[in-house]
Amino acid sequence: MLKLFYRGFSSSARAFDRHVVYLTLFSKNQCGLCDNFKNSMRTLLAKEEFVDRLHYRIVDIDEPRNKEWWDNYCFDVPVLHIEDANSESLYKVFHRFNDKDVSNKIKLLL
Known part of the structure; x- marks a missing residue:
């Protein structure tokens, strides 16, 4: 009986599995555009359609451990990576935030 319950639960969990998109914001100190x-x-993260579907993190490129990102983006921040690890799709948004544009890129990956 327990095995049947587990099997049913496992199938149900997969049915409700929702695709997740990873967002990484590359930022630095003293950056008005970053703020x-x-x-x-x-x-954007508070929108109901995106709740629990986005993993968001901020990378401070000023930190020594993020030297690679400093070398890539020191004059370009803020930069947002929007990526789907399953398909290896990556969109980059540079400098200015356009809510509609970012939302549309996220929706393409969801």
């Missing part, structure tokens, strides 16, 4: 981008991201 604006972070505020816009808070609003």
Whole structure:
């Protein structure tokens, strides 16, 4: 009986599995555009259609452990990576946050 329950639960869990998109914001200190981008991201992440479907993190490129990102983006921040690990799709948004554009890119991956 327990085995049947487990099997049923496992099937149900897969049926409700929702695709997740990973968002990485590359930012640095003393960056007004970065602060604006972070505020816009808070609003976007609060949208009901995206709740629990997005994994968001901020990478401070000023930190020594993030030297690779400093070398890539020191003059380009803020930069947002929107990626789907399953398909290896990656979109990059540079400098200015456009809510509609970012939302559309996320929806393409969901």
